[in-house]
Amino acid sequence: MSRTGAKILGVATGVAVAGILIGFYIAGYLVGNTPAFRPTVQGSSASPTVHLTIETVAAVGPTLAPHPDWVSYLVRNNSGRWERSTVFTLPAHATIRVTIYNFDGASGLRNPLFGRPTGLVGPELVDGKPLVVMPPDQPSHTFAVPALGVLVPLAPVADNAKNTCGYAPCLLSMAHRTMTFVFRTGKKGHYRWQCFVPCAAGFMYGFGGPMQTIGYMDGFLNVV
Amino acid sequence: MSAVAVEVRPPLWRRLIGFNALTAVVFGIGGYYLGWFIGHHINGASVAYLGVGGIDQNDLSVFLGYFLGVAGFLIGMGFGVYPWARLRGYPPSLREKEQQGVGRYFGLCTDHKVVGIQYLCGIGLFFFIGGLNAMLIRVELLSPARQVFPAGQYLTLVGMHGTMMMGIMSSAILGPFANYFVPLMIGARRMAFPRIESLTFWLLMAGGAILTTTIFFGGFPTGWTGYQPLNDQANTGMDSYIVFFALVGISMCLLGLNMIATIVTMRAPGLTWSRLPIFCWGVLSTAVLQLLAAPVLIAVLGMAMLDRTAQTTFFIPSGGGSPYLYQNLFWVFGHPEVYILALPGFAIVLELLPVFARKPLWGYRLAVAGMLGVTLLSWLVWQHHLFMSGINSNLRPFYMLSTELISIPTGFTFLCGLMTLWRGQIRFTVPMLFCLAWFFNFLIGGLSGVFLSDVPSDVTTHGSFFSMAHFHYTIMGGLVFTFFAAIYYWIPKMTGFQLNERLGKIHFWVMFIAFNSTFAPLFAAGFLGQARRDVTYPAHLQFINDWVSISAFVLGASMLVFLYNFVHSLLFARIKAPVNPWSSLSIEWQLPSPVPVHNFDQIPVFTSDPYGYGEPSRPSALPAASPAGGSS
Numbered sequence: 138m139s140r141t142g143a144k145i146l147g148v149a150t151g152v153a154v155a156g157i158l159i160g161f162y163i164a165g166y167l168v169g170n171t172p173a174f175r176p177t178v179q180g181s182s183a184s185p186t187v188h189l190t191i192e193t194v195a196a197v198g199p200t201l202a203p204h205p206d207w208v209s210y211l212v213r214n215n216s217g218r219w220e221r222s223t224v225f226t227l228p229a230h231a232t233i234r235v236t237i238y239n240f241d242g243a244s245g246l247r248n249p250l251f252g253r254p255t256g257l258v259g260p261e262l263v264d265g266k267p268l269v270v271m272p273p274d275q276p277s278h279t280f281a282v283p284a285l286g287v288l289v290p291l292a293p294v295a296d297n298a299k300n301t302c303g304y305a306p307c308l309l310s311m312a313h314r315t316m317t318f319v320f321r322t323g324k325k326g327h328y329r330w331q332c333f334v335p336c337a338a339g340f341m342y343g344f345g346g347p348m349q350t351i352g353y354m355d356g357f358l359n360v361v
Numbered sequence: 362m363s364a365v366a367v368e369v370r371p372p373l374w375r376r377l378i379g380f381n382a383l384t385a386v387v388f389g390i391g392g393y394y395l396g397w398f399i400g401h402h403i404n405g406a407s408v409a410y411l412g413v414g415g416i417d418q419n420d421l422s423v424f425l426g427y428f429l430g431v432a433g434f435l436i437g438m439g440f441g442v443y444p445w446a447r448l449r450g451y452p453p454s455l456r457e458k459e460q461q462g463v464g465r466y467f468g469l470c471t472d473h474k475v476v477g478i479q480y481l482c483g484i485g486l487f488f489f490i491g492g493l494n495a496m497l498i499r500v501e502l503l504s505p506a507r508q509v510f511p512a513g514q515y516l517t518l519v520g521m522h523g524t525m526m527m528g529i530m531s532s533a534i535l536g537p538f539a540n541y542f543v544p545l546m547i548g549a550r551r552m553a554f555p556r557i558e559s560l561t562f563w564l565l566m567a568g569g570a571i572l573t574t575t576i577f578f579g580g581f582p583t584g585w586t587g588y589q590p591l592n593d594q595a596n597t598g599m600d601s602y603i604v605f606f607a608l609v610g611i612s613m614c615l616l617g618l619n620m621i622a623t624i625v626t627m628r629a630p631g632l633t634w635s636r637l638p639i640f641c642w643g644v645l646s647t648a649v650l651q652l653l654a655a656p657v658l659i660a661v662l663g664m665a666m667l668d669r670t671a672q673t674t675f676f677i678p679s680g681g682g683s684p685y686l687y688q689n690l691f692w693v694f695g696h697p698e699v700y701i702l703a704l705p706g707f708a709i710v711l712e713l714l715p716v717f718a719r720k721p722l723w724g725y726r727l728a729v730a731g732m733l734g735v736t737l738l739s740w741l742v743w744q745h746h747l748f749m750s751g752i753n754s755n756l757r758p759f760y761m762l763s764t765e766l767i768s769i770p771t772g773f774t775f776l777c778g779l780m781t782l783w784r785g786q787i788r789f790t791v792p793m794l795f796c797l798a799w800f801f802n803f804l805i806g807g808l809s810g811v812f813l814s815d816v817p818s819d820v821t822t823h824g825s826f827f828s829m830a831h832f833h834y835t836i837m838g839g840l841v842f843t844f845f846a847a848i849y850y851w852i853p854k855m856t857g858f859q860l861n862e863r864l865g866k867i868h869f870w871v872m873f874i875a876f877n878s879t880f881a882p883l884f885a886a887g888f889l890g891q892a893r894r895d896v897t898y899p900a901h902l903q904f905i906n907d908w909v910s911i912s913a914f915v916l917g918a919s920m921l922v923f924l925y926n927f928v929h930s931l932l933f934a935r936i937k938a939p940v941n942p943w944s945s946l947s948i949e950w951q952l953p954s955p956v957p958v959h960n961f962d963q964i965p966v967f968t969s970d971p972y973g974y975g976e977p978s979r980p981s982a983l984p985a986a987s988p989a990g991g992s993s
Binding site for chain 2: 141162173340
């Protein structure tokens with residue numbers, strides 16, 4: 138092989154190796170990514186309806202690196218499995234029927250006003266019973282979409298409950314509370330939603346970590 | 362018939378066995394696993410150790426793994442050979458592997474020119490990785506609501522980019538160019554401590570490799586500052602950050618010490634302080650900062666490591682510690698670090714301007730005073746980073762004033778540069794274009810810095826993209842542009858070949874326009890409320906962010922133009938460079954290209970400074986000092 142040919146081969150090999158390494162490097166960041174969840178839409182296009190089923194867990198568990206001990210929301214996907222995604226793609230001007238299973242204990246509110254459900258179509262039902270206001274020391278988490286005026290406090294699992302769930306995925310046979318409510322999405326846009334209860338255990342004042350991280354206690358409603 | 366000694370080159374497999382980079386990597390990996398097992402033996406097995414899944418949560422095992430890994434890496438590189446030989450009574454020697462072929466670039470070598478080229482390639486590699494992170498950040502910010510990367514990874518991307526750039530680029534000028542050219546400029550045959558010189562490089566490479574492993578440990582959420590209490594709460598990925606920056610600190614400290622010792626003690630006869638090239642003054646100023654600032658960094662990271670492993674509470678409020686202490690200690694290092702990055706840029710610009718303006722450097726002593734003034738004042742400004750952290754409000758006016766005061770010595774160097782250009786016969790070569798860009802970039806960076814040093818305006822600009830745009834104008838606009846100026850200027854001397862001028866100009870213009878198109882709009886984004894280190898932003902800022910992202914991709918593409926030029930010119934075109942293509946009076950340009958191992962046959966005697974361009978009493982064609990037997 139000529140000297141120039143050897144150089145070309147060397148450079149081509151170098152570019153190929155660099156390309157592979159760059160691919161691995163970027164893949165290292167992408168591992169574990171959960172894409173936006175797009176639930177099945179029911180009803181007519183004029184009045185679409187979506188059912189969202191969510192659970193709230195005290196820790197995502199060792200199979201969901203890199204933060205196995207972080208509190209999180211999980212959503213039940215269209216095949217019935219729980220996945221850690223907090224970005225939901227929803228239709229505009231739709232009716233969203235939400236069921237949240239909460240497996241976490243009480244954290245308490247900083248602002249007692251967050252104990253009153255707002256922005257809903259009809260009442261929030263806690264274990265099937267309408268809720269007017271939740272005492273400030275009780276809420277475990279909130280499901281809040283400020284731009285839509287939606288705020289829903291989640292009732293906690295009692296401290297002395299039996300068969301509590303340590304980390305996800307939590308089964309419905311374990312101790313939990315059930316919240317059901319309905320809201321409407323409004324016009325197209327990106328609506329941030331998050332938990333307003335400082336529930337990040339181990340972080341200063343309960344903020345930081347999962348509280349500020351999309352995919353845990355923070356997400357978006359992409360209304361299209 | 363006489364016998365002729367013929368050197369028989371051993372086969373490749375034989376040459377791969379011994380103390381070199383390959384052995385170092387093998388020893389490094391072995392050392393890592395040894396430390397990892399010891400750590401688990403001490404602290405108990407973690408989930409990862411048992412193979413259940415997830416990541417290793419045992420900080421002690423990760424730290425011990427890294428420490429023994431670095432020790433193994435250095436032993437494999439051959440850093441234990443000389444001390445061991447001395448212990449066994451062998452005579453002292455300052456030279457090691459200086460005459461070997463390509464292999465000397467992959468191991469311990471005491472030739473300062475080899476170390477310079479090692480630094481250039483090594484820093485280039487990590488600069489590329491840091492830049493790749495920047496591209497990924499901009500991909501993520503194309504949309505405020507669609508997440509490309511998994512939850513939490515954006516913070517790791519930002520942290521990796523910042524840490525890699527701030528850590529590795531601290532040696533961007535001193536590593537490649539000061540190591541290569543300071544001994545030549547002062548008429549010396551080597552650095553004061555040649556093995557330490559090599560050690561600084563390989564420590565930096567070990568550190569860079571360790572930082573990239575943070576992905577396997579969950580990354581880190583703190584950005585490049587590693588603030589507490591996030592630092593203490595973070596995954597074991599934080600350990601990679603701590604070890605990386607500690608190694609960078611040790612490398613910087615030793616690099617600075619070596620530079621000071623070399624410049625102070627090894628100048629050739631006649632090279633008085635007033636004849637010392639301005640580049641050496643810049644290197645000396647930077648070296649002083651490195652030597653004094655880096656130990657504070659090493660100490661604060663050591664304390665953070667103890668908090669994470671030995672349950673000390675230096676920075677943990679519940680145990681009586683203070684996160685605020687970390688902030689103070691970090692910025693005691695951190696602000697001089699900013700000038701560790703900026704001062705070499707000043708030095709490059711002032712060194713190159715006389716060559717391309719064909720005029721003596723205007724205000725040599727003023728320029729030196731400016732750089733020394735910056736060195737001194739940079740110790741008195743660090744609390745401007747803490748204006749919004751709840752510091753005693755009585756401290757604010759002092760730090761506001763001291764920060765604004767530093768613009769005076771900075772202005773000295775700016776003024777000297779401008780006056781050197783005044784009525785000069787300017788040649789718009791590629792290195793000169795990069796130097797001229799420095800004036801524009803650093804001016805924008807400096808003026809925007811006033812908004813951050815003034816307490817009232819800092820209240821709104823702090824923590825926003827305004828701050829981010831400011832420091833990119835000063836660090837990238839100030840350092841990276843001069844880094845490229847130095848590459849285009851000195852590569853003909855380092856390699857004997859010249860880079861393609863046309864491609865160099867394309868690189869410059871694309872980089873300059875894309876750089877400004879990337880960072881100027883971020884001032885507006887910051888004023889409009891976009892926060893740093895946040896994966897999302899208000900929807901109405903999407904147009905600005907998309908514009909910035911596209912500009913950033915063009916900026917990244919300009920680096921590929923450079924890379925193509927570099928590889929094509931040095932490997933394929935291989936056009937021999939003239940010995941002194943820029944008609945410089947500086948002594949390194951009077952030596953053959955590339956410079957021989959021993960530098961000078963005889964130590965030169967200096968009679969003037971190297972800036973006598975156009976002076977009637979000293980025709981510019983004459984060198985400032987004659988290296989006996991060195992010219993060709």
